[in-house]
Amino acid sequence: MNKEVLIIGGGITGMQCAISLTEIGIKATIVEKSDKLGGKLNDWYKLFPTFTSASEVINPIKDRVKALGIDVQLNSEVIKLTPTTITLSDHTIINADAIVICSGFDIFDAKRKEEYGYKIYNNVITSVDLERMFCEGKVENLDNDTPKRIAILHCVGSRDEKVCQTHCSRVCCVAGVKQAIELKELYPKSEIFNFYMDIRMFGSGYEELYKEAQIKHNIHFVRGRISEAAQTIDNKIQIKAEDTLIGRPLKMSVDLLVLMVGMSAGKSNKDFANIDGVNQNNNGFIAPKDLFIDSVSSDIDSIFYAGCVTSPKSVGESITEGIAAANKVAKFLKS
Amino acid sequence: MSWGYTINRARDIDMDSNDMTTSKLILEKIPSLQGCIACGACVATCSTGALTKYSLRKVHTLVRRGEYSGLLEELNKCMLCGKCQLVCPRGINTRAVISLIKRELGDHR
Numbered sequence: 001m002n003k004e005v006l007i008i009g010g011g012i013t014g015m016q017c018a019i020s021l022t023e024i025g026i027k028a029t030i031v032e033k034s035d036k037l038g039g040k041l042n043d044w045y046k047l048f049p050t051f052t053s054a055s056e057v058i059n060p061i062k063d064r065v066k067a068l069g070i071d072v073q074l075n076s077e078v079i080k081l082t083p084t085t086i087t088l089s090d091h092t093i094i095n096a097d098a099i100v101i102c103s104g105f106d107i108f109d110a111k112r113k114e115e116y117g118y119k120i121y122n123n124v125i126t127s128v129d130l131e132r133m134f135c136e137g138k139v140e141n142l143d144n145d146t147p148k149r150i151a152i153l154h155c156v157g158s159r160d161e162k163v164c165q166t167h168c169s170r171v172c173c174v175a176g177v178k179q180a181i182e183l184k185e186l187y188p189k190s191e192i193f194n195f196y197m198d199i200r201m202f203g204s205g206y207e208e209l210y211k212e213a214q215i216k217h218n219i220h221f222v223r224g225r226i227s228e229a230a231q232t233i234d235n236k237i238q239i240k241a242e243d244t245l246i247g248r249p250l251k252m253s254v255d256l257l258v259l260m261v262g263m264s265a266g267k268s269n270k271d272f273a274n275i276d277g278v279n280q281n282n283n284g285f286i287a288p289k290d291l292f293i294d295s296v297s298s299d300i301d302s303i304f305y306a307g308c309v310t311s312p313k314s315v316g317e318s319i320t321e322g323i324a325a326a327n328k329v330a331k332f333l334k335s
Numbered sequence: 336m337s338w339g340y341t342i343n344r345a346r347d348i349d350m351d352s353n354d355m356t357t358s359k360l361i362l363e364k365i366p367s368l369q370g371c372i373a374c375g376a377c378v379a380t381c382s383t384g385a386l387t388k389y390s391l392r393k394v395h396t397l398v399r400r401g402e403y404s405g406l407l408e409e410l411n412k413c414m415l416c417g418k419c420q421l422v423c424p425r426g427i428n429t430r431a432v433i434s435l436i437k438r439e440l441g442d443h444r
Contacts, residue, residue: 199372211425214369218362220399223373243348245373245396252350 011039108157
């Protein structure tokens with residue numbers, strides 16, 4: 001077929017979508033704003049719930065993109081969209097028969113929740129920092145090698161109207177449980193407390209991982225959102241929360257506070273939604289044509305979505321949507 | 336002589352000063368207790384809870400935070416009928432838990 005599809009974003013979703021299109025004989029070009037393929041998965045260490053290395057997922061996909069000879073344009077940021085063209089930041093215009101937006105999400109900026117002291121206190125880090133530290137094999141800033149207590153706070157930048165993040169980011173619950181287990185394995189003598197509002201274990205094997213964290217790894221779960229963190233004179237972090245299962249305030253000092261940062265809508269979503277037929281939800285994510293039967297389609301025939309551009313999703317779900325979008329694109333181009 | 340004035344004690348659960356030794360010992364002896372998801376089914380079905388403020392869920396959580404005061408008296412209200420064990424979705428041997436906590440807290444009276 002002599003048709004061309006442009007894929008915006010070279011993360012796992014975009015790569016998978018390009019692979020699926022190429023495999024059915026449709027030419028796909030990936031337009032990626034950074035200098036490499038792979039997106040955020042490049043920075044993740046291991047994936048829940050199986051502790052599979054992120055590289056074990058991303059490398060075969062990258063290899064396949066290479067083997068199929070898929071056209072990739074790096075360092076190319078899309079600033080404007082029409083039903084059949086995209087405009088790059090250097091004002092180049094590229095034509096296409098169909099466009100798939102796989103631009104993903106932004107990581108919530110934890111500095112916006114000032115009360116937790118991120119970038120103010122050394123021992124307050126985010127879940128993203130922790131993944132990087134796991135990759136590097138060392139958790140920074142800990143004064144001694146055996147921290148006594150570590151706290152993990154869920155829902156930072158999720159379910160919080162104060163920072164305009166009304167949605168649930170879904171994957172942070174299980175990611176928090178995964179990181180708690182990883183920390184416990186790194187520091188078997190330390191106590192780990194996960195502060196949560198609800199524990200949402202929606203995926204296959206997630207609830208089992210949660211139970212394993214509780215019983216096998218002795219991880220404590222406290223129901224309550226931390227209201228504030230402050231540094232103590234001996235460089236620890238004092239946190240305050242309510243233990244809502246008891247109904248009394250609770251305080252403790254910890255050697256490390258990990259903030260489970262949520263998924264924010266991509267900043268580029270606003271640029272994409274500049275045309276009729278591409279619409280944003282109130283939370284900034286793009287609204288698909290129909291949540292059930294057209295979840296990868298827009299109101300414009302030639303524009304499709306896949307992955308976290310429409311809502312927070314796991315790695316597996318994003319890859320699946322890449323395949324689904326390719327299927328819809330193929331059907332559209334044949335019609 | 337009482338002048339009617341009192342001083343309120345801080346209601347904080349202070350995890351830095353609470354003694355967690357007994358709490359840890361209880362969890363080591365019955366690790367499945369850590370799997371409690373605080374659903375409250377044990378309390379909903381409890382014959383004692385129907386007539387008093389006794390709540391195994393709350394007693395368990397207080398033990399986990401090192402807040403032992405008054406818990407032995409609470410647990411003494413339990414008649415060990417075992418209905419809580421029948422409903423527990425995480426399969427916790429609640430009667431064993433109650434007996435163990437009572438044994439370990441004997442000194443805290």
